[in-house]
Structure formats: structure tokens, C-alpha cells
Amino acid sequence: MAVKRALISVYDKRGIVELAQGLAALGVEIISTGGTYRTLQAAGVPVREVAEVAGFPEILDGRVKTLQPQIHAGILAIRSNPAHMAQLAEHGVTPIDLVVVNLYPFRETVANPAVTLEEAIEKIDIGGPTMVRAAAKNYQDVGVIVNPDRYADVLAELRATGDLSLRTRFALMLEAFQHTAVYDNAIAGWLATRGREIIAARAAGEAPPAGSGADSPFPQALSLTFTKVQELRYGENPHQLAAFYSDGTAAGTVIARAKQLHGKELSYNNINDAHAALELVKEFTEPAAVAVKHANPCGVAVAPTIAEAYRKAYEADTVSIFGGIVALNRPCDRETAEELSKIFLEIVIAPSFEPDALKVLEKKKNLRLLEIGPIDPNPPAGFDMKRVGGGLLVQSWDAIAEDPAAWKAVTRTAPTAEQLRDLAFAMKVCKHVKSNAIVVAKGGQTLGVGAGQMNRIDAARFAIKQAGANVKGAVLASDAFFPFPDVVEAAGEAGIAAIVQPGGSIRDEESIARADALGIAMVFTGVRHFRH
Incomplete structure (x- = not known):
């Protein structure tokens, strides 16, 4: 069945004039809306406005323009169904064989951290996804293009055969549903995070709806689109x-x-x-x-x-x-x-x-x-995730800013200002080492890294050994507390001058006592940094 009529309505107008010119040269009638209509008309492409075809003007600031029976019946009618075709004839509806649509830029709009809820809502496309889904559902009879990169291939096939093959229409259908899924997921994801924050601020003092989970940063249904x-x-x-x-x-x-x-x-x-x-x-x-x-x-x-x-x-x-x-x-x-x-x-x-x-x-x-361009020190947007069999582990990023001024010296000997700088440096590195993790450092340089060991003392021994003779007077950082004083003892034997660790073990006092006995300064951060 040859493509005789196309509906074109796009936000992203890359290549749209060339596509429309190619379709017009093949004798395809083109109908269009708003800005796309004006773009094609200015380019000299023969085009009819959707309002003329539908017999109903655009209203509500353009919120309603393609949501019309004359449009959707033309897209959804099954050509091989005599009843469908009879109904089209009865109501004066002409079939639409090709739908070329892409959507309002919601993701680009909400990428601006200062975007308002109203601005985001206005970039939620309604008519576009409806047309795309309608055309995709009726893929046996209707081609649908959501990606400008497909224009050249579609034109080439139409020039060669006058129609689109079943395989081409199926591929376009699949891409169309993926396109709308990405779009809807972007909307749901933003509303569940930033949108909810905006509403919570506006509705301060109002009780959240019962069972809404409004006090949790994790949505009940997590939709991911990549x-x-x-x-x-x-x-x-x-x-x-x-x-x-x-x-x-x-x-x-x-x-x-x-x-x-x-x-x-x-x-x-x-x-x-x-x-x-x-x-x-x-x-x-x-x-x-x-x-x-x-x-x-x-x-x-x-x-x-x-x-x-x-x-x-x-x-x-x-x-x-x-x-x-x-x-x-x-x-x-x-x-x-x-x-x-x-x-x-x-x-x-x-x-x-x-x-x-x-x-x-x-x-x-x-x-x-x-x-990578200028460095933004903030963690990636969204959540930190790890796939497991049958599920997904989701957490916030380990983005806590350690403040050495808030750390607690727990030994009689406190670290010097220089040691404290090295302890802060070592802990920043330790936070990014697979647990069990030990980092030995001095003078703003790592000397030894013990990573991913099954016990903490082996991680410490590896880091100390790697540091070699430079270990004397260095500092040691641990991503988690010491369950035994063995790491402190190994540090003392090596000549480590200061230690930073989260603390929180039931045997903390043993580690503190050993550090005091060995003359090692030790501070507790109160924050663990496991990384698995």
C-alpha cells in the first residue's frame, strides 16, 4: 500500500524540510501543525494545516490541535478491515499513511536546575505521544518516524518502492514505543524527585497523603531509561x-x-x-x-x-x-x-x-x-545502583563531605596540623577503595593501598608493605572501624604516626589503648565508607 498522506509535527526540525520536500516530490499530501506548518510553508512545501483537515481550530494555547477524530481515525483505521474503511468513508476521513513526530524537550527543560514546576509541566507533550502510539499500534498500515536520523533511509525506500516494507514499519514501531517510554519515564522520574521536592516546599505544613511514601526519596515504582x-x-x-x-x-x-x-x-x-x-x-x-x-x-x-x-x-x-x-x-x-x-x-x-x-x-x-570540561564536584544525578539477580539495589551516592574539624581525637596524642591534612587526604582516597580498605599516605601522596581484602589486617599489611621505607611518619586511613587492635599494632610496628577511622566498634577502647601505648594519634570520623 503506497504512502499517499503524511502528518508531520515536530519540535526538533532537523532535516524536516528536506524530508517534506522529498515526500512532496513523490506526490505525498502533507498535513501539519503550528510551527512545523509555518516552517514547511516558508520553505515552499505544499502543506495543509491540521485545523483545516480536522474542521476544528487549535485551542487552549495549542494544547488541543491533533486530538481530533479526523486525525486519529485516519491513523488507526486498519486498511484490511472493510468495516473500518466504510466508517472512514461515512465520516469523510482520509487515511494517514505516515506520521512524523518528535516531542517537546522535557528532559532538556528539566536539566536546568532552576526550572519551575510550571515550566516542566508545559513541556509535557500530549498530542505528540498520542499520535506516535496510535501510528505505532497500527504499524501494518502506518509508518511512524520519531528520529530525524531515519529520514534519509525512509525517503530512499519510498523512492525505490513507493511504500515501506513490513520489516521497516516494525522497526519504526519499536523505536517509536521506545521513544515514548523514554519520554514518560523522564517525566515520572523528575516528578518523583525534583517535582516532589518543589511541591513539598509549597505545601509545607500540609500532611502528605496517606500511604504516599512522601517521606521517602525512593519512588514506589522506579522507571529507568537509558x-x-x-x-x-x-x-x-x-x-x-x-x-x-x-x-x-x-x-x-x-x-x-x-x-x-x-x-x-x-x-x-x-x-x-x-x-x-x-x-x-x-x-x-x-x-x-x-x-x-x-x-x-x-x-x-x-x-x-x-x-x-x-x-x-x-x-x-x-x-x-x-x-x-x-x-x-x-x-x-x-x-x-x-x-x-x-x-x-x-x-x-x-x-x-x-x-x-x-x-x-x-x-x-x-x-x-x-x-570532561570544568569539574563539578557534585555526585552524579539520581541514585547509585547495582544490579543483582532478579532485582536492583538502589542507594544515594556516598557523597558526604568529610569535615576534619568535626573529627574527634580519641588518643592522648592529637594529630599535628600537617598530619590532619594527610589524614583528610587519605580518607578521601580510602572512600574510593574497595572494602576492606586501608590507605597509607604522607605529604599529599598515597604510599600504599590495601584494597578488597577479606579482613582488615591483611589490607593494612599490604598497604604498609607497599609503602616500604617511606611508611615512617606516614598516616593510615581505614574505611571502617577496627574490630580488633591488630591494625593499630601493625601500624605501630611500621612507624605510622596517625590513624583515622570511623570508630564504632565494641572494642574501640582496645584500639585506643594500643594507640596510646604506641604513641600514635588517632581520630574518629563517625562515618563509614564501605565500597563493594
Whole structure:
């Protein structure tokens, strides 16, 4: 069945004039609405307004324009059903064979943190999704296009055959329902979070509806929508299939928004490790460099310049950094690039790369360079999630800002100002190390990292051993409390000068007593940072 009539109503007008011109050249009658109608008319495309076809004008500031029987009957009629076609004839309805629609930019609108509830509500499209769903439901007879990237292929097929194949219409139907699902999920997600916050502020003093869960940040039904960015060569291992999806976050410093400037395609492990490196480097306000291997930091340092910070991060563990990922929180200059180019790295992440630095790093053909723009220290939007068999674990991000001024010295010896700075540095790193986690540091540089051990003393022993002779006078951070004083004893034997840990064990007094006996300063934060 040839395409004879098309309805075009789009917010995103990329390529719409060219599509309409191509359809008109094929003899397709075009009907349209509002801004799209005016755009096509201005371009000289023969077009009729929907209001003329429907016999009813647009009303309510455009809220009602396509919600008309003349439109929806033309879309939904099954061509092979004699009763349907007889009813169209009885009511003077002409079938619509192609629907080209995309929707008001809701996600783009609510990406602005200052958006009002009224502005968000006005960007909830009603007629558009209704037409898209109607056309998709009747895919056997109606083509539906929601993606401007499909225009050229659809035109080519129409030019070749005069119609769209069943497979093409089915593919377009699937994309259409995915499009409306993404749209509805974006609306529901924003209303359940930011929208609810706005209403709560306006309705302060009013009791929430019974059973509404209004006091919980977690919606009763959690709808997640992600758009495929790319398929990956494989997952964590070559026998696993993998792809990378984005939630469309339009703000903040997140790995999904990084711009790749150079190098081969990113892998599953690359993206996972790059996320870990980026989230850690965001912790620091002073120039900082983070080296990550297998999602754990292996070298972290701060310094007056970014080149010096990288050199210190490299020197922290010259073995593990090989083949790793480096994140910087300052633009990468030529001096830093020269240092980075001395070893094999998978990825370098930075807010930007100076032209001279790019010239140096681009000599390494496979080195991936990711530009992330100015760093926003806030955590990613939404929730931190982990998939488990049959379900999803959801939590807020571990984004608490540690305040060393609020920490409690629990030993007779208090840390010096310099030690306190190193303790704060070490705890920032420890927060991003897989538990059980121990970090040994000194002078704004990690010396040893004990990650992912099944018991805390083994994590401590590894970190202390890695620190080597530099451990004397260093500090030690633990992501959780000490169940026994064994870590304190190991620290004392090594010459550790100060310890920071959350506290909260029933054996805290034993650890405090051992620290006092060994002359170690110890502070409690009251905050645990497990990372699994």
C-alpha cells in the first residue's frame, strides 16, 4: 500500500524540510501543525494545516490541535478491515499513511536546575505521544518516524518502492514505543524527585497523603531509561557481550558525558575504571592526579601544579599504574603530557588538553584522551545502583563531605596540623577503595593501598608493605572501624604516626589503648565508607 498522506509535527526540525520536500516530490499530501506548518510553508512545501483537515481550530494555547477524530481515525483505521474503511468513508476521513513526530524537550527543560514546576509541566507533550502510539499500534498500515536520523533511509525506500516494507514499519514501531517510554519515564522520574521536592516546599505544613511514601526519596515504582551510546567489543571478559548506555544526564561531571578526543574505542573495563578515576579526582580542590587499575586507585597525589601531582601519583606505585587510567582535575599541559607519555596508559582524563599537550599525547596511537570540561564536584544525578539477580539495589551516592574539624581525637596524642591534612587526604582516597580498605599516605601522596581484602589486617599489611621505607611518619586511613587492635599494632610496628577511622566498634577502647601505648594519634570520623 503506497504512502499517499503524511502528518508531520515536530519540535526538533532537523532535516524536516528536506524530508517534506522529498515526500512532496513523490506526490505525498502533507498535513501539519503550528510551527512545523509555518516552517514547511516558508520553505515552499505544499502543506495543509491540521485545523483545516480536522474542521476544528487549535485551542487552549495549542494544547488541543491533533486530538481530533479526523486525525486519529485516519491513523488507526486498519486498511484490511472493510468495516473500518466504510466508517472512514461515512465520516469523510482520509487515511494517514505516515506520521512524523518528535516531542517537546522535557528532559532538556528539566536539566536546568532552576526550572519551575510550571515550566516542566508545559513541556509535557500530549498530542505528540498520542499520535506516535496510535501510528505505532497500527504499524501494518502506518509508518511512524520519531528520529530525524531515519529520514534519509525512509525517503530512499519510498523512492525505490513507493511504500515501506513490513520489516521497516516494525522497526519504526519499536523505536517509536521506545521513544515514548523514554519520554514518560523522564517525566515520572523528575516528578518523583525534583517535582516532589518543589511541591513539598509549597505545601509545607500540609500532611502528605496517606500511604504516599512522601517521606521517602525512593519512588514506589522506579522507571529507568537509558539510551545506547555504543556496543562494546565485549564485557569484562571476551566471552561476555556488552554495550554502553547513557541516562541522558545533561549536567554535572560524569563519564557518560566525556568527549573522546583521541585513541581507540573504549572498552567495558575502560569505562568502568574511568568512572572510578573521575569520581575520586572530583574529591580534590587542589591540583590532583589519580591513577586507577581495576577500579581501585593505585596512586593518588596533590601538589601545587598538575605536573607535580602526576609525578607523585606515578611514584606512589610505578608498577600498578602501567596500563592504568589517569584522571587529572586541571587542564593537561605540555609538561604533564610529556610525563604521561613516558609509560603505557589506557586513558587520560582531564578537563581539557592544551594544544601542545595534545600534540605530545596523540603520538600514542591507541591512548584514549577524554575531555570532561570544568569539574563539578557534585555526585552524579539520581541514585547509585547495582544490579543483582532478579532485582536492583538502589542507594544515594556516598557523597558526604568529610569535615576534619568535626573529627574527634580519641588518643592522648592529637594529630599535628600537617598530619590532619594527610589524614583528610587519605580518607578521601580510602572512600574510593574497595572494602576492606586501608590507605597509607604522607605529604599529599598515597604510599600504599590495601584494597578488597577479606579482613582488615591483611589490607593494612599490604598497604604498609607497599609503602616500604617511606611508611615512617606516614598516616593510615581505614574505611571502617577496627574490630580488633591488630591494625593499630601493625601500624605501630611500621612507624605510622596517625590513624583515622570511623570508630564504632565494641572494642574501640582496645584500639585506643594500643594507640596510646604506641604513641600514635588517632581520630574518629563517625562515618563509614564501605565500597563493594
